Amino acid sequence: MADTLTSILKKLLNQPTAPFHEYHVRAQIEQYLLDVPNVELSTDAFGNLLATYRKGKHKSTPVWALGAHMDHPAWVKVPGKTDEWEFLGGVPKNLVEKKENIALRKESGDMAPWGFPVVFEDGKVHAAACDDVVGCAIIVAVFKELSRLGLDATVHAAFTRAEEVGFLGAWHLGKHWPFGKDAVFLSLETSRPVNGAEMGDGPIVRVGDRLSVFDHELINVLMRTAAEQGIRVQRCLLDAGACEATALQACGIRSVGLSVPLGNYHNLDDDQNIVSEHVHIEDVKQMINLIVALVATKHDGLGERTLEERVNLRMKEYKKYLEIGNAKYEEMTA
Ligand SMILES: [Zn+2]
Structure with missing residues (x-):
């Protein structure tokens, strides 16, 4: 078995995805997690995929619920029309509708994502939809690693739908929180590095986004765990966009975020060309290490x-x- 991080990234990033059309990504995640010992899968009424790893009585304080969204801005068929397309997600209309850009889309049934191949090069992975399929891959890798190590832990995860059109899946999750009162939400995103954050300098502890600031105590647990593990992180306000932690927090769930620095956010380069997104593999690895440590540590009486x-x-x-x-x-x- 032993799927490497590279193979998980490659398989998931190769799945076409769009808001409301997350089924290929979702099927691949299910396939990865179906036979992982101590992992239970379910689905909520909105179609978010839920997973729990539970082994032994050990619980971290708090219990973490990881979240990543399965969709990415893309073209989808207009409901009821056979040959009419509409672009869903936050990319300016005048750019996506340029003739040379429309030529870049690759039809796949009812959706047409940008048709860029998955490429591993110079320590980076390039793909059409790093945001947020990389976040989904991180959760899969964390669950597999916990299971491989046989660690006693309890951790939940939600793979959400339709984030790119206004956190629809995350909102449902927050309104019908399935993980219990002691669980808090940790949004795993890929984000444009701003305010001093840099590509390749480690995962970003996201103190907030464009819409809200996150839970102070949870930020401290993340920072303390990183220090204990010797994992270099960047502590930043990433206010170039908003993430699902804002939605969950608005629903009354304590929330915080971690982000992998993302190049070419929403497929736009500095000259406004439509291109593939990319992340540094080392940033992804460090994020996985941090989360494994986070859920496997009790945190009581540890650190500062x-x-x-x-x-x-x-x-x-x-x-x-x-x-x-x-x-x-x-x-x-x-
Ligand atoms: Zn995202």
């Missing part, structure tokens, strides 16, 4: 002191100073 502990220590350290200052004030106002 909490802010409360630190302030209490300072309070003790400076007690005498405080008393002297207080006495002076008493004297003056007596």
Whole structure:
């Protein structure tokens, strides 16, 4: 068996996908996870694919629910029309409708994604839909790695639909949260690196997106785990786009995000040409390592002191100073 990360990426990235037409990606994920020990699969009413790895009684605090979306901006057939196409997702209409760009689409049944091949080159993978099929591949790799190591852990995952037209799958997930009260949401995305983030410098701990800022304590758990594991991460506000953590948070689920830096976001290069997207494989690997450590560690009493502990220590350290200052004030106002 032993599917390597390369083969998982290749197989998944080769599946055509579009908003509402995620079935090929989904079938491939199911095939990967179906026979992984300790993994259970199900589907919610919207068609999001849900998975849980559960072995032993061990639970991390908090319990993590990983999320990645299976769709990508692409052409789809207009409902009820046989030869009319519409582009779904956040790419300017005047660009996608250019003649030379329409020639780049590759028809596949009711959808027509950009027809770029999957290419591995110079430590990068190039493909039509890194966003967010790479996120889906990361979850598959994490589940397989947990199972290979036989780790005691509980972790959930949601492979969502129709993110590119306004988080429809994620919204359903948040409104019908299937993972219990102690579970929090970790959005796994590929994102345009902004505000100092760089391609190849490691996964990004996403403190927020264009629409909201994420859970402070969860950001700290991510940062602490990365430090403990010696994994280099970039801590950034990625506000060039929005991610599913914003949707889940708006539904009342505590949320945070991790992003793999993405080149040619939504298939646009610096000159507004339609091209393939790419990510650095090393960034992907480090993200997998970080998530495995995250779900396999209890976090209680590990790492740095909490802010409360630190302030209490300072309070003790400076007690005498405080008393002297207080006495002076008493004297003056007596
Ligand atoms: Zn995305």
